[in-house]
Amino acid sequence: MARATTESTDTLEALAASREVLVTCGSGGVGKTTTAAAIAAMAAVHLGGKVLVLTVDPARRLATAMGIERFGNTETRIPAEAFTVAGLEPRGQLFAAMLDTKASWDDLVVRHAPDATTRDAILGNPLYANISGRFVQSHDYIAMERLYDIHASGRYDLIVVDTPPTRNAIDFLAAPDRMAEFFSSRLLRWLTAPYQSKVFTLASKPFMTVADRILGSQFLADIAEFFMLFQTMHDGFVERADAVRALLSDRRTSFVVVSTLETAPVAETRFFIDALASERLDLGAIVLNKVLPPYLRSTNATRTARLLSDHARPVAEAVLGRLGDDAIDVVDVERVLGQIADSFLDYQVVAKREGELRKDLASFADVVASVPYLTDDVHDLGGLIEIGSHLWH
Ligand SMILES: Nc1ncnc2c1ncn2[C@@H]1O[C@H](COP(=O)(O)OP(=O)(O)OP(=O)(O)O)[C@@H](O)[C@H]1O
Ligand SMILES: [Mg+2]
Structure with missing residues (x-):
């Protein structure tokens, strides 16, 4: 399916139709994974073509909701029955994959190692298994790397x-650059130099001698071997980091920032929007998730709640006759009605605050979509589509 790349977009549907990559981001727990899955499901149903959602930490429930046991590192097609059960007839196909950091690192080594001996030496290095899972930013980097790879395949x-869920929402944007920097770093060269030259340099000799005594020479040799082998992949990595970076900046890629309307996530979202702008990355849409329904902000609703709160007694008397239960006392009805009116007014205070925070954010993107707080957790494709339908138009 051909997709245009330059048309203006004022809905998430138009954005999804005109982009090849959408990245959902935002602070912890705001609904990034849910939004990504909902957008992908909507695109598969309404736009057609082949759509992949590449998730990072899908709740098991989400996998079940999509009709598969669990997501794996390989792309899995969501069975047609999962759509049929939800009463949907998708025009396209939906696939899902999970990011398995270890498996993706292995993949990367296999691809970038200059020869089979180096490849096997890296994969077999005792530190590799440990480090590949714990590398600073390893997860972020691998996410971007995997995205590049899948995009380049042209399958979707x-x-x-x-x-x-990063502590700092912009960490993963910097991951490709940081990885390239790491490979070019002086620290890495300094660590491996003595082993490369087999002659200790004057600068590192005292350190190496002490470290040898404390850590044991085998440990140090393992570290050095690991980094040395890794350095053989330097050029491949730096090239890829640049390519990943280019894909993120490409016009076919947009970012969808997800936020709830609470003070802390909104502050982080503002920060993230600035970071995207300074990196010249496209902010395609802002999704405001788990928001209170708009009727809470209606002035007539406020008036009604105030009247009810102030005149709970006469209303209770009127209602009592209709309840048709002699055991109920008018005082109880008055209490219940007054309480309902008061909590409605409390919700309104929150809704008003949400309205102010919404105004804060709305001016930053052409597309701003709101998804209400749903009482039911998403447990099937129908649930995802319900969230998606709030996003779409
Ligand atoms: N609109 C909504 N209404 C009610 N619950 C929601 C809504 N959106 C998401 N949730 C629920 O909130 C929880 C967190 O959502 P999700 O996992 O998508 O957030 P996340 O941003 O990916 O979190 P993390 O930062 O941990 O990766 C989930 O249980 C999800 O089902
Ligand atoms: Mg998540």
Whole structure:
């Protein structure tokens, strides 16, 4: 399916139709994974083509909701029955994959190692297994790397990427650059130099001698071997980091920032929006998730709640006759009605605050979509589509 790349977009549907990569990001727990899955499901149903959601930490429930046992590192097609059961007839196909950091690192080594001996030496290095899972930013980097790889394969019309719950939402944007920096770093060269030259340099000799005594020479040799082998992949890595970076900046890629309307996530969202702008990355849409329904902000509703709160007694008397239960006392009805009116007014205070925070954010993107707080957790494709339908138009 051909997708245009330049048309203006004022809905998430138009955005999804005109982009090849959408990246959902935002602070922890705001609904990034859910939004990514919902956008992908909507695109598969309404736009057609092949759509992949690349999730990072899908709740098991989400996998079940999509009709598969669990997501794996390989892309899995969501069975047609999962749509049929939800009463949907998708025009396209939906696939899902999970990011398995270890498996993706292995893949990367296999691809970038200059020869089979180096490849096996890296994969067999005792430190590799440990380090590949714990590398600083390893997860973020691998997410971007995997995205690049899948995009380059041309297998999908749209890839929706979920991002990890980072402490700092912009960490993963810097991951490719940081990885390239790491490979070019002086620290790495300094660590491996003595082993590369087999002659200790004057600068590192005292350190190496002490470290040898404390850590044991085998340990140090393992570290050095690991980094040395890794350095053989330097050029491949730096090239890829640049390519990943280019894909993120490409016009076919947009970011969807997800936020709830609470003070802390909104502050982080503002920060994230600035970071995207300064990196010249496209902010395609802002999704305001778990928001209170708009009727809470209606002035007539406020008036009604105030009247009810102030005149709970006469209303209770009127209602009592209709309840048709002699055991109920008018005082109880008055209490219940007054309490309902008061909590409605409390919710309104929160809704008003949400309205102010919404105004804060709305001016930053052409597309701003709101998804109400749903009482039911998403447990099937129908649930995802319900969230998606709030996003779409
Ligand atoms: N609109 C909504 N209404 C009610 N519950 C929701 C809504 N959106 C998401 N949730 C629920 O909130 C929880 C967190 O959502 P999700 O996992 O998508 O967030 P996340 O941003 O990916 O979190 P993390 O930062 O941990 O990866 C889930 O249980 C999800 O089902
Ligand atoms: Mg998540």
